[in-house]
Each structure stands twice: as C-alpha cells, then as structure tokens.
Amino acid sequence: MADHRAQDKLAFLLSLVPYLVDHDRVSVAEVAAHFGVPQSQIRDAVRLIGVSGIPGETAQYQHGDLFDINWDDFELNDQIVLTNRVAIDDSPRFSAREAAALIAGLQYLSALPEHADRAAVASLMAKLSRGASAVPSSLTVEATATDGTLALIRESVSTGVQIEFCYRSAQGEAQSRRVDPLRIESFDADWYLRGWDHLRQGVRTFRLDRISEPVITTEPITFRAQDVTLPETLFEGSPEDLLVTIDVVPSAAPLLADYIPAGAVTTEIGGLFRTTIRVSHYHGLKRLLASMSGMATVVEPAEARTAVAEWAAAGAARYR
Template structure:
C-alpha cells in the first residue's frame, strides 16, 4: 500500500500557492492532472489549493471582502471537467508595469535575440514576449527587427558547426585581398556589433579568425571537418598577431584600455598623465586603424609612426570634405 505523503506545513503551503497562482495565470485553461504532474503532487492537493485560492483576495475600501475582492474560477469547468480557469484576479493589476514604449523596446530586443542561431530555446523567448505584451500598461507598439546578411551567414555556420561539416567562402582580408577559403568552423564569437568565426583554415593550415561581414558566397560542404574544437587549443584572445604586423603607438584614455585588450601585445601601457596612457598595438596595416579611431572619437589619438598619423589624417580630411562648409561671416 502506497504511503500517504506528509501534510504540508503552513510555510510550505504558502510557497506552493505563490508558485501555483502565476502558473495558472500563464495557462488560460489547464487540467488538474497536468498541474499535478507539473508540481509533482497528488491531484487532490491541487483541487484543495484551487478551492483555497477561490476564497482568497484583498479587502476593498470597506475593509471587508466583497465578491470583486476575491479570486474566482470557472466552477462548472472545475467541478464537471476537472479543468482550472481563473476568471477573476485580484491584487495583480496593482503591481508596477512597463509602459507600452518600454515593453515595445524589450520585445524588439527579444525578437533580435530569438533570430540569433545560438539562442536555440525560442519557445522561452516567445513566452517572455507574450508576458510583456500582456503585462504592459498599454498595448505595445508593433515592432519588427529586420534581418541582415550576417543573420543568414550565422545560421549557415551554426548548421555547419552542429553537423561538423566544412564550409567554403570568399573572404576579403584586412589588406583588401580576395581569397577562397575552406574552413573547419570551431567557434562563433561577437565583439561589439561584429561577429567572428574561429576555425581551422585549410589554406593557411592553422587557426584563423574571420569576420562574418567580409564573407560572401558561403557554402556548407558535404565534407566532414578534420579538426575539432576539443582537439585544438584556441587562443584566449580573439585577435592574434603575426610576424608581419605593424606596431602603432596610441595615446588612450586609461578608462578605455579594456576596449583595446584584443589588440594589445604583452607590453604594458605607460601612464602619460591626466588619466591617459600610451599603448602599443599591432595592426595588419595602417588602414585598419580607421575603424578603431572612428569608434572611439576623442578617446584614442595616434602618436606614431608618422605614416600611421598621415593615413588617419587623410582619411579624416576626406570625410570632412563630404560636408559643406559654413559660409564665413562677413566683416563690417
């Protein structure tokens, strides 16, 4: 004969009810059996808890419990069909809510996350978006996040990683050279708004890092990969130097140094006063500095060599020339 489960203490009953009410709110209609299986308790315990919920609430202005101050359920469904449907909630609408604009912003962010291949559990993200829609103070604005070419590339690479297949693509390296690469994809990583693939390059016969927006014509081949992530030690840094790299000295705000961690060699930055430091970085060519400087305006200044300063100055002048100059003020 099966032993009767021990009776719940008052504290346990409260914890159970605090879990049960949100669960029932998230399920418009649910059977007693399904709820019992979810919480791992007998069905009679669920029925008793539902009856207790139906006589619970918050007293109104009269300090007495009126009909509208209590939870309510669809009693016919409960008694005849063993189905639980909450028909009236109390003390729920008094909680702080997101504004419709805040909810729309969060939903837009969740839509973007759900589109990324590494976020496989899209059901959870979808349920959270539905909660935000129901729980905001007004109906959120309808928003949609447009996809990009990188989203398609990410999806293809994720497929190749999952199926352990090689990929081929045209790649434009940092020097502007075009090459066809065949790669064993090992890991996808992001830095700021850019996505990178780390993999074993069959052309270079070594681990290489590829920026996704420089790829084109990507294909997942039928060839299995020959190198796996568990068999290769990937460098801790996303960007690794090479003997052909050029060195550049920068004057940088000390607080911005963590943003340059992937570019720095082993040499330590030297304090230069007023919260700034001089740091030496390695780049494939001086034109690669343009992206770095444009992202950190006023924070990074190229100190040397003169050729690097010249490249950045010409690039800045060319950009400024695209804007019309304000007319000079006349003299009286």
C-alpha cells in the same frame, strides 16, 4: 480522517496554483498527468481556485481579490488559463516598458548560435509578458544585412554540421573557409564569428559583414564551444601585425586595451598617454581612429601618419 483529507487538499492546491501561474495555458489532461491524479480532481480543484483569494483593503472579497479563470476555455476546451492572480503576485513587477525591453533583448539573443535553445528563451519571454504590471508594448529587433548569415550559423550549430563561406580579408583578399561556429561577439558596431577554422587548424575571428556565400555543409562539427578554450580577447596578435605609436587622451585609453600588446610602455606627455598599439593593417587603423575623433593622434611610423592623413583628407574633400 476529515482533517487529513482537508490537509491533503490544501497541500495539493498549494502545489497546483504555482504550477498554473508558471504555465500560460495548460490542458486539464497535462496537469493531471503532471500530478498523477484523475482529471476530475483537477477540474474540482480549478473550480475551487476560482472562488479563492484574499480580502483586499475593504476586508471583503471583491472581484479583484479572487483568482479568475477563463471559464469559457475551461468549460469548452478543457484548458486552464488564469486571468487574475492574487496573494502570490505581491512581489514587485516589471513595468510594461521594462518587460518590452527585456523581451526585445531576448528576441535578439535567440538569433545567436550559443543560445540555440530557443524554447527556453520563448518560455522566458512568455513569463515576462505575464508577469509585467501591464501588457508590454510590441517590439521587434530590426533586421540587418547579417541576419541571413546568423540564421545559417544557428542552423549549423543546431544540426551539428560545419559551415562554409567566402571570406574577404581587410586587405581585400577572398578565400574559402570551412568553420565550426563557436561564438558570436560584438565589438563597437561590428559583429564577429569566432570559430574553429579547418583551413588554419585553429580558432579564428571573422567579421560577419565580410562573409559571403555561406552554405551549410554535410561535414559534422569537430569542435563545439565547450571543447575549445577561447582567448579572453576578441583579437589575437600575429607576427605580421604592425606596431603604431599614438598619443591618446587618458579618458579614451581604456578603449584601446585590446590593441595594446603585452609589455607595451605607456608614458604621459603633455597631458596625453603615449603608447603602442598593434594593428593588422593600416586600413584597420583608419577605422579605429575614426571612432576616436579628436582623442587620438598617430605619432609614428611615417607610413601610418600618411595613410591616416590621406584618408581623412579624402573624407573631408567629399564635403566641399
């Protein structure tokens, strides 16, 4: 009978220790409810864990070879906090810098609507902090002008209502839009909202820095991300798009993959790739070529060459 009791106690401890490791701070009452045992049994087990461990290199139980607990918190507040873990911590750990970088990335992701379950993200950040080889540096993600819009989009998703805003197109036209937010994506340095546009009755892409006066409506969301098949590419063509022929260095050609229409012919001329790209307006073409300085040249039509040349000349004139 004694052997069975010892085996049961060992099995319980083997289950309890990983549970405590996985929780940064937990009350005795919570642990007892989780395992379905009396609170007194949890307290006895915690005291036993406090004198358990493995012998280190000296083959003796030194302080670092034993589990340690915040005894003041345990005795005064009935809270269990492991301050030193042994044996199960032999697996490789993130360095403090690696953990800090991951935590900063998670902070940024928690702002996006498709990651609206921020409790899970917060739990993962806490685990990264505890599991690092040293205390991670305190990092925060710099706020941007679009953070307010992101916050409203996140609220729209979490509350299940549509968002309405004024959208200024690249041509400078402003129009009111009412949208079911589906996904936030980045392209180069810009952020875009992909959503179901109730005005156009279809999926549309909106650049966040062109959104103004966003407000949460009282209309329930009609479509969520799992209800709509989003195109693989961020930008979809339309019959009004302009076709432009360009020469581009081979190493930069992959950067234009989203702009090259299906069936476009690419030829090699003088060590450069000549291909056709699709743009919605010449203003977008100017921005695209500015990001590929020295790597791409407009061949035709003449209107496109003129628009880009005049824009580049105006920019250069500001330095005189």
